[in-house]
Amino acid sequence: MTLLAQYFVTGIVTGCFLILATIGFSLTRRVEGFLNIAHAELLGVSAFVTWGLNVKAAWPFLPSAIFAIIFTAVVGLVVGRLFYDPIRKLGPAVLLISSVGVAYVIGGSVDALVGTGIRTLNIPLATTYRFFGVRITDYQMIVVALAALTGLSLAVFMSKTKIGLAIGAMADNPELAASRGIDILQTSRATWLLSSGLAGLAGVVLALIATLSTDLAFHQILQILAVAILAGLGSLYSVMLAGLIVGIAMDMSVFWIPAGYRPLIAFAVVILVLLVRPEGLSGRKSK
Amino acid sequence: MNIEQLLLAVLTYGCLYSVMTVNLNLQYARGGMINFGTVAYFAAGAYAYAIFTQEPPSGLDQYAFGFNSPWWVGFIAAGVAAFLFAIVTGWPTLRLRGEYLALTTFAFAEVLHSIFLNERRIGNGSVGLSNVNRPDFSWIGMSDNYGFAGAAILLLMFTAFLCHRILASPYGRAIDAVRDDETAAEAVGKDIKRLRFEIFVISAVPVGFAGALYAMITTLVSPGLFTAEVTFFVWIALILGGEHTIKGAIFGTLALILFEEVVRSFNFETVRSAEIAASVEHIMTGIIFIMILRWQPFDRFTKKEAVQ
Numbered sequence: 296m297t298l299l300a301q302y303f304v305t306g307i308v309t310g311c312f313l314i315l316a317t318i319g320f321s322l323t324r325r326v327e328g329f330l331n332i333a334h335a336e337l338l339g340v341s342a343f344v345t346w347g348l349n350v351k352a353a354w355p356f357l358p359s360a361i362f363a364i365i366f367t368a369v370v371g372l373v374v375g376r377l378f379y380d381p382i383r384k385l386g387p388a389v390l391l392i393s394s395v396g397v398a399y400v401i402g403g404s405v406d407a408l409v410g411t412g413i414r415t416l417n418i419p420l421a422t423t424y425r426f427f428g429v430r431i432t433d434y435q436m437i438v439v440a441l442a443a444l445t446g447l448s449l450a451v452f453m454s455k456t457k458i459g460l461a462i463g464a465m466a467d468n469p470e471l472a473a474s475r476g477i478d479i480l481q482t483s484r485a486t487w488l489l490s491s492g493l494a495g496l497a498g499v500v501l502a503l504i505a506t507l508s509t510d511l512a513f514h515q516i517l518q519i520l521a522v523a524i525l526a527g528l529g530s531l532y533s534v535m536l537a538g539l540i541v542g543i544a545m546d547m548s549v550f551w552i553p554a555g556y557r558p559l560i561a562f563a564v565v566i567l568v569l570l571v572r573p574e575g576l577s578g579r580k581s582k
Numbered sequence: 583m584n585i586e587q588l589l590l591a592v593l594t595y596g597c598l599y600s601v602m603t604v605n606l607n608l609q610y611a612r613g614g615m616i617n618f619g620t621v622a623y624f625a626a627g628a629y630a631y632a633i634f635t636q637e638p639p640s641g642l643d644q645y646a647f648g649f650n651s652p653w654w655v656g657f658i659a660a661g662v663a664a665f666l667f668a669i670v671t672g673w674p675t676l677r678l679r680g681e682y683l684a685l686t687t688f689a690f691a692e693v694l695h696s697i698f699l700n701e702r703r704i705g706n707g708s709v710g711l712s713n714v715n716r717p718d719f720s721w722i723g724m725s726d727n728y729g730f731a732g733a734a735i736l737l738l739m740f741t742a743f744l745c746h747r748i749l750a751s752p753y754g755r756a757i758d759a760v761r762d763d764e765t766a767a768e769a770v771g772k773d774i775k776r777l778r779f780e781i782f783v784i785s786a787v788p789v790g791f792a793g794a795l796y797a798m799i800t801t802l803v804s805p806g807l808f809t810a811e812v813t814f815f816v817w818i819a820l821i822l823g824g825e826h827t828i829k830g831a832i833f834g835t836l837a838l839i840l841f842e843e844v845v846r847s848f849n850f851e852t853v854r855s856a857e858i859a860a861s862v863e864h865i866m867t868g869i870i871f872i873m874i875l876r877w878q879p880f881d882r883f884t885k886k887e888a889v890q
Contacts, residue, residue, distance in 0.1 A: 330681055382876050388616055391681050392821070393875045395814055399868030407861035410854060517692060520685060555700035562689040562696075569686050570674050 297428040302547045308435040310542025311442035312500055314535050316515055317522040318449065319493030321534045324523060325466035326486040327379065329390035332516055336401035337491055339512025341367040341498025343409050346507055350417050364495035371491020372484060374401070380483075398513075406509050414507045434503050441500060445493070446535050453531065458485050514558075518545075521561035525568050540564075590731055592843050594799065596836040597734035601741045601792040602816045603823070603831040605785040608745050610820070612754070613781040614761035616684040619671070619691030620816050623664040623786040625808035627793025629698065629705055630663030631656040632803045635715040645711065646703040653717040657794045664790020665783060667694070672782040676775065691813065699805040710804020714797050730799050737795060741788040742828050748784070757781060818871045838867070 320334045341363045348359035378397050382389060421432035453459040461482045464472040473479050498512075505511065518541065526537035545560045602620055609615045634656035636648040649655075675686045698705060705711045719729030748754050759767040760774050768774055797803050815838070823834020845863045850856035 330685070378872055378876075385875075388680050388684075389875055391684060392616075392817060393872055395817065396868040396871030396875065399814070399864050399871065403861045403864030403868060406864065407858050410857055517689075520689075524685060553700060556696065559693060559696045562693050565689040566686055566693075569678060569682055 299547070299550055300427075300429050302550050303543060304429050304431055305435075306543035306546030307539065308431075308438055308504075308542070309546050310539035311439045312497065312504065313518055313522050313542050314442045314538035315438075315445060315493065315500055316497040317519050317526070317534055317538055318445065318531065319490035319497070320519050321523050321526060322462070322466075322486060322490040322493070325528055326462055326483065327375075327383070327390075329379075329387040329394070330520070330523070331379075332391065332394040333374065333397035333401055334394075334490070334494055335512045335516035335519055336398045336405070337367050337371055337494035337512075338498040338501055338515055339405050339509065340370055340401060341495035342502040342507055342511070343405055343509075345499050345502045346414055346416060347409075350414070353417075356416065356418050360499040363499055364492055367495030367498060368488045368492035370401075371494065372487040375487035375491075376484070398516075402509070402513065405512070409509055411509060416502055416507075418503070438500055438504060441496070442535075442538075445496065446531060449493075450531055458482070462486055462489070517558065518561045521564045524565050587727075588843055588847055590727055592836065592840045594727075594731040594734045595843075596839040597731075597738040598792050598796055598799075599816060599819065599839060600738050600832045600835040601788050602812075603819045603835045604738070604741050604745055604828055605789050606816055606820050607828065607831040608748070608785045609781060612749060612757050612761060613778060613785075615676070615778060615782060616680060617687045617782075618684040618810075618813055618817075619687035619689075620789065621808050621810065621812040622671070622687075622691035622694045623667060623789040624793040624796070624812060625691075625694060625698065625803075626663040626667045627660035627790030628797040628803045628808070629711075629793075630790070631660040631794035631797045632705065632711045632714045634659040636711060636713075645706050653715060653798070656715075657791065660790045660794030660797075661787045662790075664786045664793065668783040668786030672779055672786075676778050676782060688810070688813075691810065695805055695808060698808070705803060708805055710802055710806070712802050714801045714803060716798040716801060730795070733795060733798075737788070737791055738832070742832070744788065745785075745828055818867055821871060821874050841867075 316335075316338060319337075320331060323329075323331045323334065344363035344366050345356075345359050348354040348362060349356055352359075354362075374397060378393065379390060382393060421434045423430050423432050424436075453463055461472070461477045462485060464475070464477055465479065465482050465486075469479065472482075501507075501511065501515070522534065522537045522541050525541060526533040541561055541564055544564065545557050548560045549557055602624060606617060606620055609617050631653075633645070633647050634649050634651045635653055636645075637650050638648040639645050651659075671687065671690045675683060675690070678686060699708055701707070716726070717729075719726055722729075724732070749757070756767070756772050757777055759770075760772060760777050764774055800807070816835075819835040819838045820831055821834070822838055823830035823832065842863065845859060848859065850859060
């Protein structure tokens, strides 16, 4: 029983990481209207910038993480302006296929600069705490706290600030938003900055809890897709719920089936959701 | 690597991958289906070939089946395996459209990859099956390299001919009609679901054959050979060659393979420089991909031809 509880807790941590990784992806999907495969590569960019500053340049962890997040946000904005904006009129399928090309460019650049091998950050070792026989490390608690904090502040941002409301309006109906006097271009840029910044944050978290290798980023996209599809085109809250469901399902599955099949659970979720309920948890149909 | 070997490798692998590109062309450019799981049918073919032709397991082998059949039985089995997998995956997914179809096919391919990786009884897990049997070409006085290059060319010609016949027939025009306007096609009495399903399944079979040929050439099948990279490669080749034509699909693949083989044929002093070259190859491929999708030079070219 304790073991099952342990898997459940680990699942929550995985789910919280997935929430952080997917919020940005989901935002791009709603506002720009396509699945950005290259989103996961931005996690890699952020993780390796953090690593480069923290280990190679011997910066303390916090400033390197903040720099990495800002850097990733800018990279995301530049990529969006340079690669996606000119082809937006060609439709979501072409944008999706293009984003594979973008993922190649970003992934290849990270590979060329960093090289293969396994790396870790220069941070203190994790301290493990025990609650009723269930272990959790301080870094895992940070992940959960960050996910909660991000979700909360994003919810406030989207419902209270002018830019947040504009992004929401554009996600719902771009034409209507434009006719009501919202600056589409500016809102789109704000979205790219925001979603890439969130990818940056997720990348930092990834660097905290995982050992880094250059193919790490690509493996995240599969789980991100699973969460995003399960959430559907809905609000922030459906992403958070979907992230927790996928995370807990993946980690608890290890209790019954071999651990090698853990990533498979994410795909089983994708296939099942698309076949049974293509509109996802939120129930909103795509336009 | 000398020029002869380089050209032979380009021809062999180019034709092999072209089989996939041509079929993707049939599915995407004509059928309007985005299949992001092409590699799964390729892998199904390769594994089926290996399982049918290998000897029964002995010693440290973990795989459960080996039928020790002659190569042509394995070859047919490869086509059948791809066919069956296409039925299993196509049946539930084809009512989905666009990016959603792309995602489910992608997910199915990853599922198959994961099963090959984890289920050791199929093909030794991550180790894979090595020393796969291959047909002998000595009886017609050909070296293996030339023999397989010839086989790849034959398979490509067969596939291209099949695609050409399908698309030039009234059946092909029905497929075009479904892609252009489903409602209109349905209104004149075309069974859309059935047409899409048939195209999906038919086009998977040559990919399975290509998988068998690939297993013969490399004499190795392992999960590491059949990753999403293969799917992306075929997509990039298809876009590179300009969609909509069989010729374009083939030239695109040959050009991309040539590019890769030339990069690989350089001698690198250190491991690090080889790594950088591989990454730069990735970046270049990505940039070419993005540029072609953005400016669509081939579309404009074909349109110009149509006007004249």
